[in-house]
Amino acid sequence: MKIGVIGLGTVGFGAVEILTQQKERLEKQIGEEVIVKYGCSLDEVTLPEEIIYTQDFHDVINDEEIDVVVELIGGTTIAKTIILEALKKGKHVVTANKALIAHDGQEIFETASQHNAKIYYEAAVGGGIPVVVPAKEDLIANEIEKIEGILNGTTNFILTLMETDNLDFDEALTIADGLGFVEADASLDLDGIDAAHKIQILAMNAFEMFFDFNKIQATGIRNVTKKDMDYAKKLGYRIKLIAQAKKLDKGYGIDVSPTLIGIKDIVANVNQAYNVVEITCNYLENVIFYGKGAGRYVTASAVVSDIIKTHKQDMWKHDYQYEECIYPITYSKYYVRCDHPLDIDYETYFSQDKDHIYITNKIELDELQKQLQNETYNLFKVRG
Amino acid sequence: MKIGVIGLGTVGFGAVEILTQQKERLEKQIGEEVIVKYGCSLDEVTLPEEIIYTQDFHDVINDEEIDVVVELIGGTTIAKTIILEALKKGKHVVTANKALIAHDGQEIFETASQHNAKIYYEAAVGGGIPVVVPAKEDLIANEIEKIEGILNGTTNFILTLMETDNLDFDEALTIADGLGFVEADASLDLDGIDAAHKIQILAMNAFEMFFDFNKIQATGIRNVTKKDMDYAKKLGYRIKLIAQAKKLDKGYGIDVSPTLIGIKDIVANVNQAYNVVEITCNYLENVIFYGKGAGRYVTASAVVSDIIKTHKQDMWKHDYQYEECIYPITYSKYYVRCDHPLDIDYETYFSQDKDHIYITNKIELDELQKQLQNETYNLFKVRG
Structure with missing residues (x-):
């Protein structure tokens, strides 16, 4: 197996390190040589001398010896070109690029199929946690x-900080930023877009359908307040940013939104920058995968297992149908904090200061919002 | 792929049902026919008419068309004969037989290697939770x-019941028994032997070594009392039956013992009959797999994924070395309840009624026990 790694940032360089350090063990496991032939990056980096350094990704893609192209530059422009060109040459591709797979998964998977090449992207969801391949x-x-699932470490870190240190969102954001937890484009994390990329990928594979990413409704954590966290706690809940996908009677529900979860629930106990994915299925019931959602070696670990997996047969195909009907999941219990009592069915109610706080029974969101027309309110889903 | 299922009890019949119900989908995924040709059982059962019923396992093993033999009769006698004979004929074997793999794994794996046959046993550990294959x-x-890990559902059910309903061990056991959670041979569960089978299997694969099962020290939950649970709770811990395996400076530590775990720890929140496995490794840090540890379809789900996996290449080999040096893990923090104050380094101490309760600093067990020579005491490990 000869590998070209394109993109030598945090994860790319980590993958090269692991492949170098574990070379002998990996080769013994699969009975095949595991050679990194190229490292490709616009920034000059120092690589082990047996690896060819290049700034031109065509060197990698045009080399007939290369079996596996590893795309770790990110973004949806050049990365897409690299992946499609590599697949068209019949090379297997490994990537951690969640935005690209979420937006252009259909084109990429179809290209892979046409050219009998494999595409793996375990590192795109949940960092190093094995979930993409195990789910299949x-x-x-x-x-x-x-x-x-809790699929975004940055927002989970901020929510954990808000709870443990009794902070408001802006205060926790400042601290998280100071600790290097917030990316240059903070909106991807804070507005739930990154989590939406990831749930889109899991949903495609779970339901064997392609979805239009732009139809997925994502709500981030900017409207989670210290006050709501306190009320949630008083009611026995924690607030987490939950990405969710499920079969509906017609079509599929996929969304990302802050959600109250009972504190005894395993998912409510996933704190800091950890990620978790809970999958419910017909025979196995529910199964949970948990681990660190980011970090050089954490993510590179998933990249390397993907690289090694290209040497064996798949147990699954990516030939899904396109599905038009995706919706946010709006039939739910809700947590509502508002200024006046409401005329609704509820599970729990209390009032404190000038606030009226409800955990409602299951209700359609628009029905609930009719009640709230003239109110100042805050509202989150409640799991269960 | 033509399959013979030997043993048509709860799990075996469940596997036949899943293979029948999901036939079309499975065939589409792997691009190959998936046919159950035989069902073999001493007890007469009604099978779908396209499946040949037999009471003689030789019918299955001697049929050249059969690719995969599924052994689900359990035990370490006939089951072993069936597995070894099937492997010697080059047939792949899928089993849920933890006792057999724990005791005779080396012989079975070596036979599989010699005859170029695969042996899969995902269902042997953690019921349907994917952990054996993902760990590799x-x-x-x-x-x-x-x-x-918490690898035994029965003991976890009893411990959960003791805690939630404030019961002593015997009381909780009676209830668990009434609910059908206790097997005929209760000692396998209650004395930690079943959990030891499972940690032995995980340890073999993790460390790529064969171990002698008889060297594994297992302590069950019979000495966990309501009183100790209360004290543990007061200190911020829960008591769980933890199976553990780790590299030591020389050799390997493997044991099963009741252990205090901080209540904020994910593992402490695994209740009822659920199982959990936490794996710590050099790049990925820690990763957790959680789900139901038993049940017809839960376990059959793992059996079926193993069956389907026989159609592709392995990514790992079972050609491990035999390792002599395995020990219980005795260097730990301990919870001690005793009659008199001790002269030890501790993290926490309090006394209540006539009891003196410690969470010690890390200490070797024999050093601690010297202090306890003339005491009446109860003692558990503390995680961390």
């Missing part, structure tokens, strides 16, 4: 019914 | 350092 291969007996 | 294939980049 290890759960292959099952029909997947629902996926729920 | 998805974590292939990593060197595994430590494994900890």
Whole structure:
């Protein structure tokens, strides 16, 4: 197996390090040589001397010896060109590029199919946590019914900080930023877009359908307040940014939104920058995968397992149908904090200061919002 | 792929049902026919008419058309004969038989290797939770350092009941028994032997070594009392039956013992009959797999994914070395309840009624026990 790594930033360089350090063990496991032939990056980096350094990705893609192209530059422009060109040459591709797979998965998967090449992207979801491949291969007996997860470490770190240090969103954001947890484009994380990329990828594979990413409704954590966290706690809940996908009677529900989760629930105990994915299916019932969602070696670990996996047969195909009907999941219990009592069915109610706080029974969101027309309110989903 | 299922009890019949119900989908995924040709059982059962019923396992093993033999009768006698004979004929074997793999894994794996046959046993550990294969294939980049888990549902159910309903062990056991959670041979569960089978299997694969099962020290939950649970709770801990395996400076530590775990720890929040496995490794840090540890379709789900996996190449080999040096893990923090104050380094101490309760600093067990020579005491490990 001869590998070209394109993009030598944090994860790319980490993958080269692991492949170098573990070379002997990996080769023994799969009975095949594991050679990194190229490292490609616009920024000059020092590589082990047996690896050819290039700034031109065509050197990698045009080399007939290369079996696996690893795309780790990110973004949806050049990365897309690289991946499509590599697949068209029949090379297997490994990537961590969640935005690209979420937006252009259909084109990429179809190109891979046409050219009998494999495309793996375990590192795109949940950092190093094995979930993309296990959800297909290890759960292959099952029909997947629902996926729920904390898929963004930055927002989970901020929510954890708000809770433990009793901070408001802006205060926690400043601290998280100071600790290097916030990316240059903070909106991807804070507005739930990154989590939406990831749930889109999991949903495609779970339901064997292609979806239009632009139809996925993502709500981030900017409207989570210290006050709501306190009320949630008083009611026995934590607030987490939950990405969710499930089969509806017609079509599929996929969304990202802050959600109250009972504190005894395993998912509510996923704190700091950890990620979790819970999959509900027909035979296995529910299964949870948990681990660190980011970090050089954490993510590179998933990239390397993908590289090694290209040497064996797939147990699954990416030949999905396109599905038009995707919706936010609006039939839910809700947490509502408002100024006046409401005329609704609820599970719990209390008032404190000038606030009226409800955990409602399950209700359609628009029905609930009719009640809130003239109110100042804050509202989150409640899991369960 | 033509399959013979030997043993048509709860799990075996469940596997036949799943293979029948999901036939079309499975065939589409792997591009190959998936046919159950035989069902073999001493007890007469009604099978779909296209499946040949037999009471003689030789019918299955001697049929040249059969690719995969599924052994689900359990035990370490006939099951072993069936597995070894099938492997010797070059047939792949899928089993859920933890006792057999724990005791005779080396012989079975070596036989499989010699005859170029595969042996899969995902269902042997954690019921349907994907962990055996993911620990090898998805974590292939990593060197595994430590494994900890709640691997026995019955004891976890009893411990949960003791805590939630404030019961002593005997009371909770009676209830669990009434609910069908206790097997005929209760000792396998209650004395930690079943959990030891499972940690042995995980440890073999993680460390790529064969171990002698008889060297594994297992302590069950019979000495966990309501009183100790209360004290643990007061200190911010829960008591769980933890199976653990880790590299020591010389050799390997493997044991099963009741252990206090901080209540904020994910593992402490695994209740009822659920199982959990936490794997610590060099790149991925820690990753957790959680789900139901038993149940017809839960376990059959893992059996079926194993069956389907026999159609592709392995990413790992079972050609491990035999390792002599395995020990219980005795250097730990301990919870001690005793009659008199002790002269030890501790993290926490309080006394209540006539009890003196400690969370010690890390200490070797025999050093601690010297202090306790003339005491009446109860003692558990503390995680961390």
